[in-house]
Amino acid sequence: MSSFITDTKATNGNGEKKQPMDDNNFKALVESLKTSRYRRNKDKLTRIKAVCGSHTLTSAQILNLVSFTKGCNTDTAVICYASCSDPESFKKTVVDAFKWEEEKTEVSERIQKEYGKKI
Secondary structure, eight states, X not given: OOOOOOOTTOBOTTSOBOEEOOHHHHHHHHHHHTSGGGOSHHHHHHXXXXXXXXXXXXXXXXXXXXXXXXXXXXXHHHHHHTTXXXXXXXXXXXXXXXXXXXXXXXXXXXXXXXXXXXX
């Protein structure tokens, strides 16, 4: 079992504590996103949003999803921010991994707008 830093305040919409995403479930998520059912970016984002609603993800897992979802990677980063188990490392790990300054700025601005957090 993997070790995770878990935010005790991280809850889903029902007020229940979010569960950390373990490595096996994360691998299964990535494999499922490769299937034809999730061919469109919109479908991928819907699935990722559903997972983020009930699980916390590490910054490394989020980076993996962001790199996997080309074409909607800034959307993926913004969606996953709310479920990040270590928001302090999010900027270093995820935002700074974007190649273009415009993408970094877009992610930072959208997170501030949607979550009220400046990163």
